[in-house]
Amino acid sequence: SSSSREPGAARDGRLLGGLLSPDFDGPACRSRYEGSRRWRPSPFPVSPYLVRKLRRYEANHRRCGPDTSRYREAMAQLQSGRNGDRGECRYVVWLPLQGLGNRMLSLVSTFLYAVLTGRVLLVHEPPEMEGLFCEPFPGTSWLLPASFPYKDVRFGSDSKESYVSMLQSNVVRYDHDHDHVAGNGNGNASALPAYVYLHLENMGLRLQNHTFCEEDHRALDGFNWMVLRSDSYFAVALFLVPTYRDELERMFPSKGSVFHHLGRYLLHPGNPAWGIAQRFFDGYLADADQRLGVQVRIVWHHPVPFDVMFDQILRCTREHALLPQLTGEPPADAGVNSTSNMNTTAKAKVKAVLVVSLKPEYYDKLHGMYYNNATASGELVTVYQPSHDQDQHTEARAHNERALAEIFLLSYCDEMVTTSWSTFGYVAHALAGLRPRLLAPLDLSKMRSDVACVRPASIEPCLHSPPSLVCRRAQDLDPVAHVPFLRHCEDVDFGLKLV
Ligand code: GDP
Structure with a gap:
């Protein structure tokens, strides 16, 4: 061999x-x-x-x-x-x-x-x-x-x-x-x-x-x-x-590397799903200087309206400098304008943004922002979305192949913004080996979260449903109090994760 x-x-x-x-x-x-x-x-x-x-x-x-x-x-x-x-x-x-x-x-x-x-x-x-x-x-x-x-x-x-x-x-x-x-x-x-x-x-x-x-x-x-x-x-x-x-x-x-290693060991996309991932990666993402993944999952039991979600994503990317500001945005310093970066002959850095969502509108708006405006830093921001199937169709193989390809495409990014509660997002960042910016769960009565996004303690997925430890013992225990490498999850406060 x-x-x-x-x-x-x-x-x-x-x-x-x-x-x-x-x-x-x-x-x-x-x-x-x-x-x-x-x-x-x-x-x-x-x-x-x-x-x-x-x-x-x-x-x-x-x-x-x-x-x-x-x-x-x-x-x-x-x-x-x-x-x-x-x-x-x-x-x-x-x-x-x-x-x-x-x-x-x-x-x-x-x-x-x-x-x-x-x-x-x-x-x-x-x-x-x-x-x-x-x-x-x-x-x-x-x-x-x-x-x-x-x-x-x-x-x-x-x-x-x-x-x-x-x-x-x-x-x-x-x-x-x-x-x-x-x-x-x-x-x-x-x-x-x-x-x-x-x-x-x-x-x-x-x-x-x-x-x-x-x-x-x-x-x-x-x-x-x-x-x-x-x-x-x-x-x-x-x-x-x-x-x-x-x-x-x-x-x-x-401990915080269990899914990362076992997922990389066990879960290899078959040739059809891999073909999708590989064509998209090589065609759109491979040559970028940096790749940012944005995964947006809206579920029926937590219906965050589009504008609110989009705002939260922008707040998160702004607060953590994941995306450059636009020239049209309020200047940080009066007198500095878009021409300040014109006199450089160096090739502009390209930041590729991979939007992964069943819905097309997050991509549309983000793409429009960076299509119609220059960035204050002179960086080029390219925005792509591989597919937008609208609804979940777990029963359809071609749909699942796209979903798997997109999980892998996300896992090739350098940074990631992901949605709370989403196992789709968990798998992507755990395979990548990076701690994402997790969009904080929103208080639907106020339509706002105090912070836009949080950084999880580890790259591990969250177990949403801890087992009860009541067996012969009469009382349930909070395992976090007894096991040093366990935490409650940032997005699911009852959940458990390895750190
Ligand atoms: P969760 O519901 O977010 O925890 O993730 P699951 O993967 O268990 O179920 C959601 C399913 O909806 C996925 O497996 C896909 O079939 C579909 N889906 C959700 N978000 C996306 C997406 O961004 N892209 C694609 N292609 N499919 C998605």
Whole structure:
């Protein structure tokens, strides 16, 4: 392979410091190495321990993945209706829920869970996600085979297969004295049902009780097959389970880099989405001296009017000098005018602004400002928006390809202004490895926020729905008071994030 002849530093950059396996062919997934080159260097070194864990995960996935005899054995056990003895290969099946940002957060979280528990991650790819992401593991597949029986079941919190339902109906019982869970009756894991469903959906800003206590995780460990649905960045909650803490600390010496590294490792746009991103980047953004991403997401339950939102974006960019002032704006110093920068022959610096939104009007107005006016500094500001689909269409593959391309385009920016509460924005800045300017949530009764935007404490996504820690313990605890590397989120005051 060409990698052996490549200079060390270039190879290291292309493989993101060892995060990516060198054992892939190029053409099936052009973004894997081409995309990684376009990111700014990561502010967080990859720990050698994380690299070892990833290579070990990959080897296990090859051993147990679809099309292996071990997979066929495990399927036979699943179809027998019983959990059976502890399997040599154990699985967690990911089912999609909500929009792309939510899906990327829960996928990365599920992968981390798989790494921690020695399970193999299998992903159900419905038609709208087909080919959206590349295969992340060399020499095998992460796609759930079509013959898997439960992929289209609409599992919910009260499904009888759900872990919490099983607890309530005594199908599983905690066993505090012995170190594992028991099926009801004969006290042995082989009597458990053939799989467990774990429901980790944001419900009223909480995850279900009994999903992130030590006892729960011991109980869940008894099942060879797990099916999981989540819209949340529950990776944060894994840090609350003492069993996983040591491993997590070794894998992530800087806690605030979990999504950044795992997202860069796992989520590579497939060729159609990558084509969109690459054409747009090379055509419009690559040659700019600086790139500013502006992501505007308006949701129905928080309907901020256009003018108010646009004003807030301008306040934010002005206060933090993200965009140059226009010559027509009130002069900072009388007597200085637009001609002051005309006598320089140096080529003007170009600042490209990438507006990413379902709506076209933020782009229109910003573009108009810098089209019709010069800047006081003489910089050139170019404003682009790749698409404006108007509404969310998670069921449409081409729409999702644009969304993914735009998340990646944002992640190639040097600075970013993003919308509160948006998982789409979280994924973009966490992949980029930068702390965005987060537009502060607005008090809709006053139509104003005290500050235009805030700088989050870390690049990590926010878990909007912390788990309750009421299990055997009677009282809920605020994890922030007990765990040094957790904070509440700047935009979701109840939420949790790693720092
Ligand atoms: P969230 O709702 O902001 O947390 O983000 P999600 O990604 O989970 O759901 C929003 C979905 O709406 C995205 O996945 C896209 O399908 C669509 N969407 C929202 N904003 C944009 C945008 O700026 N560009 C594109 N192309 N799609 C968007």
